[in-house]
Amino acid sequence: MCPDAGAPGPAELRARAARAVDAVRRRGLALDEVLGTGTPPLVRELAFGTCRRYFSLRGAVDARLSHPLRDRDQDVYALLLVGLYQLRHLRVPDHAAVSETVAATRVLGKPWARGLVNGVLRRAAEAPASTSSEEERWDHPAWLLDATRAAWPDRCPELFETNNGRAPMALRVNRAKHGVPAYRALLDAAGFAHRPGVAPASLVLETPVPAARLPGYDAGSVAVQDEAAQVAATLLPQTPGARVLDACAAPGGKAFGLLEAAPSLAVTALDASEDRLTRLRSEADRLGHRLADVLAGDATDTAWWDGTPYDAVLVDAPCSGTGTLRRHPDIKVSRTPDHVRNAADRQRAMLANLWGVLSSGGTLLYCTCSVLPEENDAVMEDFLAVTPDAASVPLDAPWGRSTDHGRILLPSPGGPDGFYFARVAKAPGA
Ligand SMILES: C[S@@+](CC[C@H](N)C(=O)[O-])C[C@H]1O[C@@H](n2cnc3c(N)ncnc32)[C@H](O)[C@@H]1O
Numbered sequence: 001m002c003p004d005a006g007a008p009g010p011a012e013l014r015a016r017a018a019r020a021v022d023a024v025r026r027r028g029l030a031l032d033e034v035l036g037t038g039t040p041p042l043v044r045e046l047a048f049g050t051c052r053r054y055f056s057l058r059g060a061v062d063a064r065l066s067h068p069l070r071d072r073d074q075d076v077y078a079l080l081l082v083g084l085y086q087l088r089h090l091r092v093p094d095h096a097a098v099s100e101t102v103a104a105t106r107v108l109g110k111p112w113a114r115g116l117v118n119g120v121l122r123r124a125a126e127a128p129a130s131t132s133s134e135e136e137r138w139d140h141p142a143w144l145l146d147a148t149r150a151a152w153p154d155r156c157p158e159l160f161e162t163n164n165g166r167a168p169m170a171l172r173v174n175r176a177k178h179g180v181p182a183y184r185a186l187l188d189a190a191g192f193a194h195r196p197g198v199a200p201a202s203l204v205l206e207t208p209v210p211a212a213r214l215p216g217y218d219a220g221s222v223a224v225q226d227e228a229a230q231v232a233a234t235l236l237p238q239t240p241g242a243r244v245l246d247a248c249a250a251p252g253g254k255a256f257g258l259l260e261a262a263p264s265l266a267v268t269a270l271d272a273s274e275d276r277l278t279r280l281r282s283e284a285d286r287l288g289h290r291l292a293d294v295l296a297g298d299a300t301d302t303a304w305w306d307g308t309p310y311d312a313v314l315v316d317a318p319c320s321g322t323g324t325l326r327r328h329p330d331i332k333v334s335r336t337p338d339h340v341r342n343a344a345d346r347q348r349a350m351l352a353n354l355w356g357v358l359s360s361g362g363t364l365l366y367c368t369c370s371v372l373p374e375e376n377d378a379v380m381e382d383f384l385a386v387t388p389d390a391a392s393v394p395l396d397a398p399w400g401r402s403t404d405h406g407r408i409l410l411p412s413p414g415g416p417d418g419f420y421f422a423r424v425a426k427a428p429g430a
Helices: 010-027 041-052 054-064 071-089 094-107 111-126 134-138 142-151 158-163 180-190 227-235 253-261 274-287 330-334 337-357 377-386
Strands: 169-173 194-196 202-205 222-224 243-246 266-271 293-296 310-316 358-368 390-392 407-409 419-426
Touching: 010 041, 010 071, 010 094, 010 330, 041 054, 041 071, 041 330, 054 071, 054 111, 054 134, 054 330, 071 094, 071 111, 094 111, 134 142, 142 158, 142 337, 169 227, 169 253, 180 194, 180 202, 202 227, 227 253, 227 358, 227 419, 243 253, 253 266, 253 274, 253 310, 266 274, 274 293, 310 337, 337 358, 337 377, 358 377, 377 390, 377 419
Parallel strands: 243 266, 243 310, 266 293, 310 358
Antiparallel strands: 169 202, 169 222, 194 202, 358 419, 390 419, 407 419
């Protein structure tokens, strides 16, 4: 069979992965942003895997470089990481991994680096992997190891191991189209083994598959969404006809889950990102959902608000994403304690502002996919301290564990992502 003349060759794939890892390291970009849809699977595997194992790979590469590479050659450094990832973690034969990675130096326009890449990878391939620091041992940055241990001492080091594993693929059955048992029967008939997740419409596949192969995917029977994220819809009041604001809505998973549980709700989707709202609109079309309104705007001000209070507000706040490291291992590479502090400041600003658009007697649900108390209980603590008409509403649930002001699910192997929820009610007549 003739190879596809237009398909990128093995060296090109390695160079692409190296550029993506370089963009995470030096520009703080997320891999999902850098690698659009349609990226070849090997590039994704190399880039995500290198970020997942970044700290141990970095240690091994640094130990074999006689001096640091110049700023303008950091793409070569990223290529070394990608090359070593193949040697240590993929079943690519060593000689192929080394020769294709060496050939990628030409694709990067750095043919002078052939000898360097060849030498470092060969020396690394010959030596057994060893670790000399906690960062290398657990493949997490030191600040995150410290913060996670301080928050969840009884769950470390399992949390680190879980974070370095693969995320399961969870589905949300679109109950506007199918009952959950009926969709399970479709999965059974298609041969996709599954189990129920923590939320009522969640199913977790034993083996991930491309979404388009799921029964009824094009017809909107199902969506891909982590089981923990699906819990949000169960914690909001579902009074028929109620006006609900989803203040950080895109790409829409929680808003759609809510509509599937309670189709008569009038859900307004607000988000600061036009691009993400475009994805939300097309997902609404696929699933067959109608939102009351879709607004581009900033949840820290009210320029977008028509002045009519909402009966419920969902604040699925932008956060560090530390509960989702299996899906977004680049977070370990690009984020710093400053990101967490800035996220917490923005979360406080959102809550303070959105409290003003909630009706008296209304409910606000705050959630993050962070496992760090700085973005969770500490934010709620500050909010409750300065908001006299807010009262915490306990979340009694069979999942997760309770915290001072809410409830948290921590990531577990084969199980949900990390997610924090806190619910507050506004005093009637306030
Ligand atoms: C955790 S994601 C939301 C996920 C979404 N709720 C879902 O379930 O599909 C956070 C969202 O907040 C949005 N965002 C960030 N800053 C914002 C702001 N100041 N105002 C409104 N939305 C904002 C981001 O664009 C992003 O879409």
